[in-house]
Amino acid sequence: MTRRFVIVGAGVAGATAAATLRSEGFAGEVLLVGDEPDLPYERPPLSKAWLGGKAPDIAVHPAEFYAEQSIELLTGTRATDLDCAARRVTVGGRSVGYDALLLATGGRARRLPGLAGNRVHHLRSRADADALRRAMVPAERLVVLGGGFVGCEVAATARGLGVDVTVLEMGAVPMERAVGTEIGQLFADIHRAAGVDLRCGERVEAVQQIHGGLLVRTDRDVIECSVLLVAAGVVRETALFEAAGVGCSDGVLVDAGCRTAVPGVFAAGDVAAHAHPRYGRLRVEHHDSAKRQGAVAARAMLGEDVAHDEPHWFWSDQYEHTLQSCGHPGGAGADEEVVRGRIDEASFVRFGLRDARVVSVLGLGRPQEVMAGRRLLRAGHPVTADQLRDESIDLRRVTRPAPA
Ligand SMILES: Cc1cc2nc3c(=O)[nH]c(=O)nc-3n(C[C@H](O)[C@H](O)[C@H](O)COP(=O)(O)OP(=O)(O)OC[C@H]3O[C@@H](n4cnc5c(N)ncnc54)[C@H](O)[C@@H]3O)c2cc1C
Structure with missing residues (x-):
């Protein structure tokens, strides 16, 4: 009987897992399911060169790769139901049996209550980046809510496009949790020197649509802008997996080899709360970890005794x-x-x-x-x-x- 491995989520973790199954010699069926319309692509450029209009090649693999490797890639298709006992997953309304299942569904940009409308943007997907790029007009104001990595990178790219930028960060300095106060302060200085109106410790209270723009009310001021980016972090949708009995707590719980406690079910990338041999259980949102975990998960699906023990690695480009x-x-x-x-x-x-x-x-x-x-x-x-x-x-x- 031909074995079938199903991968839900066609981001860098899922696409790397599919490729690794083949490079490790798996000859069974590989089904890679993603709900975005695009071929698997890399997200880091979305806030940098891609948003800046440079259109770098962001594909994880060339388009022909999937057919060459006999990887069945279903784009624009969502997994909606999971039955771990029967080893079946519903994709695009079709129930599919699996021998091993990889959950690589990443995360989505956090939405904040009351912040919606066609001038309010989020940034997770290529479509989001394209929409934001179209909305950013030189000499008009972009307000970025959140001075984390994505917010700061967008601010830097927008300044490069001649857009006026205000960043509202609730903390004392940008990116404080990740880099600490001193380095956060350095980046505050860098952004201010580039013309960003960076306001720390200022909280958004309401956003109101006005003719041709938005009024952003904070606890200190009212800022008029043409576009608002909500860069308030990432949430993981694990309800589907939890309902199927897969252990989750701020992500899908996996061991060092990306195995869940449910036989035949694995998780990798941003959605995984991974038990790292060096650092303990952590859920990170780094491109490199997603890629490495995808490869480790694939080998674990093949029954290999593997662990993702590489120290975490990330980068951020600003100016x-x-x-x-x-x-x-x-x-x-x-x-x-x-x-x-x-x-x-x-x-x-x-x-x-x-x-x-x-x-x-x-x-x-x-x-x-x-x-x-x-x-x-x-x-x-x-x-x-x-x-x-x-x-x-x-x-x-x-x-x-x-x-x-
Ligand atoms: C703008 C931006 C800039 C970034 N910059 C950096 C950087 O400079 N350095 C760095 O290290 N990291 C960066 N990151 C983080 C990095 O991109 C992520 O860590 C990485 O994309 C995680 O990969 P993943 O495959 O786990 O998840 P994702 O890339 O999120 O892919 C998961 C895919 O699964 C799909 N999906 C979800 N649910 C379902 C379902 N039920 N059925 C089917 N498909 C589903 C999603 O739509 C998505 O396409 C950045 C992220 C963003 C958004």
Whole structure:
């Protein structure tokens, strides 16, 4: 009997899983189901080059790949029902049996009550990015609600297009939870220097439609704008899975190998609350993790004894700056912080150390040193704060013996 593996969600996790099943030699049926009309694509450019009108190639695989690999790709098709006991899932109204099922449904942009209408935008999909791009007009005002990564990236791209931008962030600085106060303050300065009206600690109370625009009422002011982007984070829709008996808590609960507790059911990517061998249970929203978990899940579906244990990795592009991060998000779990370079000069790597080992690396403008830090983190090699701080020391050599 030919085995059938079904993947629900055709984002980077799902598409990578499908490709990995084939590269690992799976000869059965692979059905990849996604509710968006597009071929699987990568989301990071949506707030950056794509939104800026540069149209980079964002396809995860070329269009012909799926037919060449005998992967049945159903776009514009939603999974609506799941019966784990019978091993059946309903896709596009059709009940399909599976031997193994991967849940890779990602998340969707959080909606806030009372914030709707044709001038109110969210950003998760390519269609969202296209609609936002069309709505952004040079010299007209965009208000961004939320100074997290997506909000800040959109603000930077919009400034590049000549759009007037106000960012409303409830916290003290942008991206504070992920990067901390000092680096958040640096980004606040960068945005303000680029002309963004960044307001921290200011809360939106109501939005009113007026002729040709919107009035955004905050607890301090009234701002008139032509378009509002709500960038208030991501929510995961797990109700369908929970109803079918799959354990969920802020995401689908999976072990290190992306297996749920239900036989034959796996989860990967943004929807997965993954038990990471280094960091414990975490649900991250990073492109790299989604891709790696997709590959690990595919191998687990084939019965391999695998684990996703790679340190988390993400980046954010804002103006000419690329922030890169490796390890535990926000550097939590470190007992010491060391900065190499200067945060106030936007040229630094901040290391988190625990028991004289690197547990997190966050860098700006120093890609080679970030990569060296990533290698130190992976290797678990003992280092001192002085070695990391001292810029005369080549970090690439720290793990190697000194030349004789
Ligand atoms: C604007 C933006 C910028 C980003 N920038 C960065 C960045 O710079 N760096 C970084 O590391 N990460 C970035 N990310 C995060 C990164 O894109 C995500 O972590 C990644 O897309 C997660 O992949 P995924 O496959 O798990 O989920 P998704 O990409 O969300 O894909 C899941 C797919 O499943 C579909 N689906 C959901 N439910 C169903 C259903 N019932 N039936 C069928 N299909 C369904 C969804 O519509 C979607 O197409 C960014 C995200 C966004 C939105």
